Amino acid sequence: MAAKNSESAYGWVAIALHWLMAPVVIGLFALGWWMRQLSYYDPWYRQGPELHKAIGILLLIALLLRLAWKFLNISPADVPGTPRWQALAARLAHGGIYLLLLAIMTSGYLISTADGRAIDVFGLFSVPASIQGLPNQEDIAGEIHEILAWTLMGLVALHALAALKHHFIDRDATLLRMLGKPGKPERQRSIIDEPNHESKHKPTQDLSASK
Amino acid sequence: MKKIAIFLFASLLGATAQAAEYVIDTKGAHAFIQFRIKHLGYSWLYGRFDDFNGSFQYDESKPEDSSINVNIDVSSLNSNHAERDKHLRDEDFLYVEKYPTATFKSTSYEPLEDGKGKLTGDLTLRGVTKPITIDVTHVGGGKDPWGGFRQGFTGSTEFKLKDFGIDYDLGPASQTVEMILDVEGIRK
8 A cells, every 4th residue: 555645545644644543532532531520539530631641742743744744645536426515514524623633632732731831741751831821721721622622522423424424325435445445346436447537526636646 | 178178077087987997908919818728638738819809997996896808719729730720610629610709708806815816707608608717816017118007917717628518529638628818908
């Protein structure tokens, strides 16, 4: 499998980033929700937030790499026959997920660094505070962090349901190609079989995407 | 001339009819509302409320007539740790979203010897109003170098968190919080 994306397929870098980050995003949500209900004497009372913050910073690094990779690369075209509104909705949802992730991680950072403390990442390095001392910073950032996290989970559910719909109802290659498989040709309205197909959607221009 | 006469008459009336009123000097931050609570029973944790205002009445010749009113912005809690402060402000503890203000209104003052006294009043915290008694000591008073007149007191009291609806379990050694109160007032 190629590292880079092509017109019809995701490269392994995009696939690896997607599937590494997906369980971490959901896991961090679950951890964040769970750790707030722990009693003071719970062994996880201190470890939970430490872990949440450290993984959050690593996730932020992964997100920045992913966005950089996305902008340096082409995105595979929508499977042919995708209605225009669906293509637009998918694009909005993807953009929304990226924006929410950035906003959630920024607000989380602003909670923990509101008093000038740094965030320690497994003792490997620490991220220093920058913006601090805004009025009630930790409370406002906390409120935003929580609301956006729930919003993100809503969007993630929509994203996952849409992928399943593509796979089981439309029976197209949308989900399979994120799994690195070419898809089942007989079920696939894929451009792989139609090299000269006319897509309704403007393919992204990239000279490296040669057929 | 008439204005001055009225002013003099009014201040004379004020001085005889009631003790002088002092505004707590929060502007110059010569007043502190601090608390401390045991951490695990191993050490004392200190915090304070940064925003509050109030005034008191005090006359050295009639200390039994003293009284005080204080309003505290509970969200101004500061224990020098943002994550802890955030937790202390939420529902588990002070629930500042619902109960943003705490107040203390004195109901009586019992002077004792050596400038000490017992100040009783109603503390409203987290929506609960209960009487508490503060042990007060008059620290000092007199002219300040900038043309004003000041009086200062220190006081302390303690109460159970549960008495004010805070049920979060911090452990058996941390059921009671101590308040350490210092006020300096500037005479109006």
